[in-house]
Amino acid sequence: MNRRFLIILIFFSNFAFSQTNNFRKYIETSDIKRFWTAFDAVKNSNDINKTKIFENIYVEKASKGLQDFIKSRDFTSEKWIKSFEEYPKFWNSIRPKTENIQKDFNKVEKIFKKFRRIYPEFNPPKIYFTIGNLKGGGTVINGNLIIGSELASSDKFVDFSELPKNYQDRMKINSGIMFLTAHELVHTQQNLNNSKNSNLLGSCLKEGSADFIAELILDKKVEAPYIDFGLKNQCKIWEEFKKEMYGHDFQNWLSNTATIKDRPADLGYFVGYIVTKNYYKNSLNKKQAIKEILTLDFADENATENFLKKSKYACE
Template sequence: KCFLFLSLCFVFDSSDAQQKSFPKSPTEARFITSDLSNFWQAFDKIGNSTQNPFEEYIKNGTIGLQGFIPNRIMSADELLKMVMARKSDYLKTRNVDSLIKAKEKLIKPYFYALEYWYPEAVYPPVYFVMGRYNSGGTSSANGLLIGAEMLTSLDHLAELVIHESVHFQQKFPNGGNTNLLQQSIIEGSADFIAELVTGLKGNPKANNYGNAHKDELCREFADLMDKQNFQDWLYGTSGKDKRPNDLGYWMGYEIVKSYFDQQSDKKQAVKEILNIKDYKIFLRKSGYLNAYYKG
């Protein structure tokens, strides 16, 4: 998945987060890595007693780690099972903490770029935690959550952090009750604005495939976009016609780009993209699927 985005379906309602008080200045953005050192302390205790050492990891975890437990870590027992099954893979990320701290200085300027495009942005803490290889990044009401075990390479960490930062700014009209159209625009807009902010274009497999098969994909998407079934488009491995995973990101990106390109006030366009009230109206205004959808 793009930039290691192996998160479950993104259904966090950022309106809850907006009610909390988060810094409005990029200078106050913080990377929190204390859960990583706690994880390795627990890791080194494996086999030393009959008690599961990851119980302490979870008990002493940050509020970010607590938000990563439902649907991801699940429990100390489930985490221990995964660690024992993939011990060598976890060990490859043992030094990721120091690498993240070095990357933080390089990523901070992108927060200023986000502020330029969206002055109303807030900058919640970015929590780096160790999970179970099922989520690279997501957002919670308390901040951004990054699954550090996925970060065998930090080459795309900037895109990942900014993508999730964009999600944090988004306001949804109906919380987590989404269909394929809304969810694709939610994800595609995060990719689009992350690219706008960083200048870095991601998801080459989906982009290349999508651009090469645009007509048939647009026809298929137009038929399915009102459904709440994301199969073959989002959050999973697609077995259909050898397509890459998560083409919904590509489709959403193209819809958002089409809308953005038509607007004379680009900053206002970004604000509108982050505050979509009706996804069908937004789609029509974008014009992207007009040849395939007459609703």
């Protein structure tokens, strides 16, 4: 392709993408309004079958993204009703944050634009801002980004006193939807074919590289307990990780919020993050490095091993 033509094409692509109306077509928020309508109906009803009320208003009218979210997290109306009864202070305090989540959409648009600048092949996904039931702030399903707004928008100002400690710890450091959105947006661009078959190294690179690219996009250090702890204990963590990195037992490193006791959860994110950061730092062509990070096949053990070697990461 002629270089001049390519430059013109990229310019007009970015110009079209920058238009507000264009950007808003990627955002779906209808589930939030329906959720609070259903919440009020349940709260104000004397009907013993509150689950049916919630089902009719929220679940049966769910957007495509919420439908996928419900299936992936096994949400049920009964579980939502139980959550309302167990955590009334949380649900009442999180409401205004979810209802006003659109105030951050100009920042989300900037994330899209910055992603396009550092990675011209960026293919923007649809983002569904939904409300789940405290089972994930964000996920990618069928190429779409689905945000659980009740977790994504929670922070230290929410009344989380009724919630388990691991939720409280998370909310104390959450500064809004930006980092989570950026992190999950990276997942929509990654090569996730067969990623469920990845060994520990591949799985940690998938998550840690999403943290690193999000940091580049936001131009802001990742704020997470696993990052702070990891930076202070690199050698100890690396020695432990090396013993397990080619296996498929993730319990010491990923999705272990409920079981880990003596250190922050998800230290595998830190390992993937620091290896990816080293890979980027040691690459002469930064844009090419970003492409290599995003197209890495996490299920290919030879590819992830080669990525680790090229990163030259070593704790000394």
